Amino acid sequence: AQSVTQLGSHVSVSEGALVLLRCNYSSSVPPYLFWYVQYPNQGLQLLLKYTSAATLVKGINGFEAEFKKSETSFHLTKPSAHMSDAAEYFCAVSAWYSSASKIIFGSGTRLSIRP
Amino acid sequence: DAGVIQSPRHEVTEMGQEVTLRCKPISGHNSLFWYRQTMMRGLELLIYFNNNVPIDDSGMPEDRFSAKMPNASFSTLKIQPSEPRDSAVYFCASSLIPISPTGHRTYEQYFGPGTRLTVT
DSSP: OOEEEEEOSEEEEETTSOEEEEEEEEOSSOOOEEEEEEOTTSOEEEEEEEOSSOSEEEOGGGOEEEEETTTTEEEEEESSOOGGGOEEEEEEEEEEETTEEEEEEOOOEEEEEEO | OOOOEEEOSEEEEOTTOOEEEEEEOOTTOOEEEEEEEETTTEEEEEEEEETTEEEEOTTOOSTTEEEEEEETTEEEEEESSOOGGGOEEEEEEEEOOOSSOOSOOOOOOEEOOOEEEEEO
16 A cells, blocks of 8 residues: 655745755555645645656756655755745655556645745 | 636535535546545545546545546536535546556646535
């Protein structure tokens, strides 16, 4: 069975500072991993995805994530935070079930940006 | 592309009333997912369909909830009767999964804007 654990329900950083959102996964098969972002009053948008092609994945808005099998981690980073990055971020893993696929989401991390 | 369309965007109803939420997936997608999001429970998968057939409804809270997908371009989630604890944001998402997959593949889901349901 697949699952993800997001460490820290709330992260606060200063504008211009490094953003680091942590995610650890559990999977009995090679995982496919995602980061989604949810801005206030909106649905979830795909930030980036890992599909085993490259361990460092670049996404939209300057975000990237690195897949580390030895640490079972898929942390999300951005070198310099911007006020517009304030949102909730979800790590997720793809699960194969009965000939169809579904995504298992983590509990989310709310990112706040201090001016 | 219009993306996933949900209606209504907001719904306020009284306890005991029937509520119907609607979703139009992205054209060409063959899988549809209904989620519920609350502060207490986070994002929960309620049910998902593949080629209009319900694959997994284990997340449906109870018999008051039902979902249908009569065709590839429309799905409904119905709550009857509604209760205050059903208040949440309900999301619909769609995805394209090959009909004859050869193995585990990853398919991202595209989310609609959600319906905010308030039951008083």
